Amino acid sequence: MHSNMIAAIITRRWQLAQGYHAVEVETKYRSKVPPFEDGAIVDLTPSHGCRAVRSHPLWHLPSREDAFVVGVRQASDAQAAHDADFMWNRGDEFYIGMPRNTEIAMDSNSRYILFSAGLGVTAIAGIAKRLAAAGKPFEIHNFARTLERTVFREELDSLSAYGQVHHRIGLKEEEIERATSFAVSPTHADSQIILSGPPLFMRQIERQAREWVYPSNIHKIVLGDKGVRR
Structure with missing residues (x-):
């Protein structure tokens, strides 16, 4: 199930805007995150056997090759009860897939x-x-x-x-x-x-x-x- 995925753990979380958090994700064994552009998309799935998968945009952390930041929506109490597999707490463990950069056609004539x-x-x-x-x-x-x-x-x-x-x-x-x-x-x-x-x-x-x-x-x-x- 987790082939070609990297073990990772949440190391901290902070308020990004009202209703949204930034979550720092660090590779579990200090392995490098595959190269990516800011805003690339990554799939995350909990490591405890849940098969749910979510896609999130990720952002670099300065001078860190083993960590990145994703933005997550802050769940309401009702959502939290329904969505216990993605609580985004410090210490939660995940597997992450290969980051996917969005392809852009760099055309001089395009708007x-x-x-x-x-x-x-x-x-x-x-x-x-x-x-x-x-x-x-x-x-x-x-x-x-x-x-x-x-x-x-x-x-x-x-x-x-x-x-x-x-x-x-x-x-x-x-x-x-x-x-x-x-x-x-x-x-x-x-x-x-x-x-x-x-x-x-x-x-x-x-x-x-x-x-x-x-x-x-x-x-x-x-x-x-x-x-x-x-």
Whole structure:
């Protein structure tokens, strides 16, 4: 079941934003984490026999090759009772898979439009860093319920010298739909649309983007439950 996975343990946890935590994960035997870009996706499964698998964006820790940080949603009491396999407490042991970097076509003629909500911003911030390093202009549209629940706001704002960063805070459902529709229309068919967030949020943007760009240029970064590992 755990072939090609690395044993790991949670070493600390802290508040990332209201409703969200950052969790430090360290390889159990001080083995190196395979190389990855910030915002890459990794699968985690508990080591105690549970077969549940979840995908999370991960982030480097400076000067550490045996550890990384993932963002997790803070569970309510009801969710915690239902979801005891993923409590994210210090000392919890997991197996981690190979990090997966999101492939980006570095095209000088492309427009890069990035959308994020919730923990999806961690993956999108990593992609924006890669675009900035390559000298590719981009625009980010990040959505959050409240300012206090905005994850990675400082990290996104630090990229504003390289691209446009828009925070959409506290919008109602119909306002979100208008904002995302306006962001993708009009645009060229070869624009690259990259998005990560809740399923309904991504389905809405994908539907809007298909009216303007090639389907192959829409890149969804799916997080959360992957079901059961076989």
